[in-house]
Amino acid sequence: MAATRRRASASRGLQAGRTGLEGVREPGPARRPYTRRDLEVIYRALIEAYGPQQWWPTAAEDGPEQWFEICLGAILVQNTAWRGAASALANLRGADAMMPEAILDLPEPVLGELLRPSGYFNAKARKVRAFCAAVLDAGGIDLLLAGGADEVRARLLALWGVGPETADAMTLYAGRKPTFVVDAYAYRLFERLGRPPGKRDYDTYRTYFLGKLGDDVWTLNQWHALIVRHGQQTCRRTAPQCEAGVLEPRCEFARGGPGRRGRPE
Ligand code: SF4
The missing domain is CATH 1.10.340.30 (Hypothetical protein; domain 2)
Structure with missing residues (x-):
């Protein structure tokens, strides 16, 4: 019954065109990962919902x-x-x-x-x-933090206590160099949407998103920040607020589909 209500709600949303997600194609039988254009549409929906995120919050001025x-x-x-x-x-x-x-x-x-x-x-x-x-x-x-993104990232990864997520956060937000930060929110979101880029693996996700999103630092900054915002505010680990979210019409988890079978975090 709940799933029926969710499907009806998704359908109404699509008919009304209220989410801006009309350009995202329905998942095919093989549940292909999103194309660059699909991701642009998801990005627009998130940034329209939450606004540009002011990351990284610091007390110090730039420098x-x-x-x-x-x-x-x-x-x-x-x-x-x-x-x-x-x-x-x-x-x-x-x-x-x-x-x-x-x-x-x-x-x-x-x-x-x-x-x-x-x-x-x-x-x-x-x-x-x-x-x-x-x-x-x-x-x-x-x-x-001097040098190209790969060079800086490798230098940071060589430090004790710095793993891939930390190195990418430093490279992107402190070094202002293009990289993609993968975290639990990203795994959860794309598994729930039903079209993850592959297995739940840091390099798989990072390589996929960097390949699709290009190297604009501001956009990469926003992508990670918006995924975190969405994961904290709406796509929560337990009790996700699907009907308040802008991605519901294209989300397999919300429809009770295969995304629901994935690990929810
Ligand atoms: S519809 Fe629900 S499960 Fe899907 S992305 Fe939105 S909040 Fe997450």
């Missing part, structure tokens, strides 16, 4: 201090919500320690206490210290 803060934020947000990472960053600012030298001067237990709101704070203190040492070894955050 080395901001880039450094973004990189620390990318480490501190690992396995936690942004609120906890932001609180830890505020603690560092309050201790006048938003610089690599100042952080390395802090005894590790003190640094751990400052980072406590971000969770896993002892491990994160070690990661933050390792990152600060790498910044100083490179001669500054601008030099650590």
Whole structure:
């Protein structure tokens, strides 16, 4: 009965043309991944729904201090919500320690206490210290982030405590270089829509989206931020707000279709 209501709602939405998703083709039998044009339509729907996202939120103005803060934020947000990472960053600012030298001067237990709101704070203190040492070894955050996207990403991935998602967030938001950040929200969204680019694998998703979306940094910035916004506000892990969302007419999960059989997160 609920599925019937959802189908009817989707149909009404399409007839009324209210979602702007008319250009997205119905999934074929093989459930092909989206084309570039399909993705453009999804992007327009998301940005019209949520507006341009102001990522990355920092207290510092554009420049080395901001880039450094973004990189620390990318480490501190690992396995936690942004609120906890932001609180830890505020603690560092309050201790006048938003610089690599100042952080390395802090005894590790003190640094751990400052980072406590971000969770896993002892491990994160070690990661933050390792990152600060790498910044100083490179001669500054601008030099650590200098070069092409692949070069910067590889340099960051070589650092202890920096995995693919963190490296891509640093490369895109601090380095302003084209890459795509894959996260749990992206897996969930495209599996639920019913046309994922392939298996749930970081490189599979990243390669697919980079190939389709091109190298415009602002657009790549918005894509990741919009996926996160949609995942937090509407396409939640439990109780997704499908009927309030702009993607419902083309979503297999909402229709009770094959997307519902995928892992929901
Ligand atoms: S319709 Fe529901 S499951 Fe599908 S993308 Fe929107 S919120 Fe997520």
